[in-house]
Amino acid sequence: MEKNKAILPNILTWARKKSPWILHFNSGGCNGCDIELLSLLTPSYDIERFGILNEASPRHADILVCTGPVTEQVRPRLKRIYDQIPEPKWVLAVGSCSCSGGVFSGAYNILGGIDKLLPVDMYVPGCPCRPETIIDGIIKLVESIQ
Amino acid sequence: MTRIVVPIGPQHPLLKEPISFLISLDGERVVNSSLRLGYVHRGIEKLAQQRTYVQNVYLIERICGICSHIHTTTYCQAIETLLGLDVPRRGLYIRTLLCELERIHSHLLWLGVLAKNIGLDTIFMYSWRDREIVLKMMEEISGGRVSHAVNIIGGVRIDLDADRLTMLESGLNDLNGRVEELIGTIERDRSFAARTRGIGKLTLEDVKSFCVVGPVARASGLDIDLRRDAPYAAYHELEIEVPVMNEGDVWARSMIRMREILQASRLAKQIIRTLPKGPVSTTAPRKVPPGEVVSRAEAPRGEVFYYLRSNGSQQPERLKIRTPTLTNLITLPEQLKDVQMADVSAVIAGVDLCIACADR
Amino acid sequence: MNILHMLFEILIFPGFAFVLFTALFFHWLDRKLIARFQGRIGPPWYQPVADLIKLFSKEDILPVGTNEVFATLLPLVSFAFVMTASFYLPFAVPTTQSFEGDIIVVIFLLSMPSLLYFLAGWITSGVYSILGGNRSLLQYFSYEVLFLLAISGTVITSGSWSLAGIRSAQLTSGSYFLPQLLGFFLTVSGLIGKLKRDPYDIPKAKSEMVAGPLTEFSGKKLGLWQLTNQLQTVVGLSFLVHTYFGGYWQMGTVGGFFTFYLLLILLQCLLSAISAIYARFRIDQLIRLNWYALIPLALIHNLFLVLK
């Protein structure tokens, strides 16, 4: 009985670590990080080998990947998309501008960072981030899952 | 049947960037559509007024990640004109070289997006795989994959030695073969033709009345290309042919873009062969004399237009940016009329939107 | 003893658990193959299992205005339908009694999930779900007819309406695969429609419909829907093996077992290759293709078989 109790959560964590599905949302970034994120799907990087899928609907996703400093218009949308993702969920901020505002800090229309709005679990700095860094970020985030 | 209004965006797998379409459907047929912009508006024009000319080069590069180099080119060009600066020829050539490499990268990216939208994932994978070659070349010479930070006011930051030139040459040869293969594939593929031929049609009159630019205009028979019509950088010394087609549908646009890739790689080879000797940049003063200037360049998507007014200080007084996407975007409701819902994705992809450019 | 044995047969081998794992394995195979065709590496072998466990442990939310009871029942029922179908198609070892007309039952059981899929779109309140559901119904009327017509070629030649009859007829006359190559490909085309794979994935086309009727489903329900689809794939494929490659039965138990799986894997390769090569059809193109070209072809084929 004791053993069973320990095994079940272990299996759950294992499954969660092995199949993180991401939802990509551009929260006002410049595109640079988005295309690098997309190129993760392609043969040179292929994140499917880690079990990562790029999902289309927020309801299917586990990790919300945001790129961009959160503009005023995008802000309510971002919140809503975050709410639509079923628990357990994580947020990954990709790019300097989604970590802190980056080059855009000081602009009148931006919030300056995802963490002003949502709890961020992992930051991936870089402007633009290299695909390897993004993979590294996702893997580190996944490894931190308890 | 009652009409259904389908919202596409701001978060939708079809779009990589937030923009919102409201599409009214009658069954599967689109009867009306409207679009809403501004999700990516960060206020770059205003921000540029608060920073110095030199700082702005880095900001301007972040208007759009796909055509980052063309933006800085246009911007630096504007300031160089105001300063009356004589940029060394070698600098101009290297600038042009990166413009062309960027065109290749942007068009291959576009082909992938279109293919993905019509459900042809394999072509998406192949074209993005081949795109890595260009990215590698650009990284090799500049240090950045999508943002290169190559342009500075008065020239470029990097120089090319003999090793790099041979690397570029062989990379371009490799790429040429692959792109020709890709073109052959999409030309022969019946299912690709079935999903792109005859949709998103724009006639020559439409194109003229909407002021459409870039490959979309050239696919409808309008023969415009700034590289030939109003040469900037080193283009006046290079041979350019502009591919033009008359069909005006998504198929023609993809063919135009594919030919432009080949053309761009020819240009790049020309540049490598005739690269002049000398320095790559001159020093530019920090202050810009008062005046106003217009600077234009041919981005992968069409004409980029910069207006700059200076008041003699270190910061621009006004910077106005108009990008090709904004003009091409307006044609979308026209193109979407009466197409099938399934073709909406192909039509939207066919224009090659770059929302970050349009919203700034 | 007997009861234990029966329970074992139903629940573990060659029943429930075995079929389930076969389904998961073939799902992995499919993803891996497509990845290889596209020049990628593809997921590791445990991927479908991990996905399934993860989905079952996720929070289950439904949008407001959705009928909870239906939303829960639909995936369960459609799963049950496909599972039942799998019992009529013995996986390698004959278990259930075959009876005259069971081929009709299997076809019925296999087509029910499509209808439930449509209902799933209809009960959820999202636009994409409703549109996707509509499309799946539109599509249903073309591939289902094709599938029925094409498969009846085997019935005509064998003169039997039971799976066992078709199999045993092939023991004497040889497999129908080569003599009825056209019929085989038409059946495959119908099957792709049934499974809603590329290029027939119109209802769940990612770039238009997000995920079609399943857009609003999450957690367990999504997991069940996906499992249903995976199960449907193997059941459909083994249906093909039974009807077109009935001759494998001759190989004895062990030989037959391996030949059966070899055939399944080959068929899966065919499906994956088709998915990788073609762009998605438009709904009108699909209906035109089916009603103007493929269905008449199937009719002529059948006529030819009857006259022969």
Ligand code: SF4
């Ligand atoms: S981090 Fe830099 S490259 Fe990435 S989206 Fe932001 S501004 Fe663009």
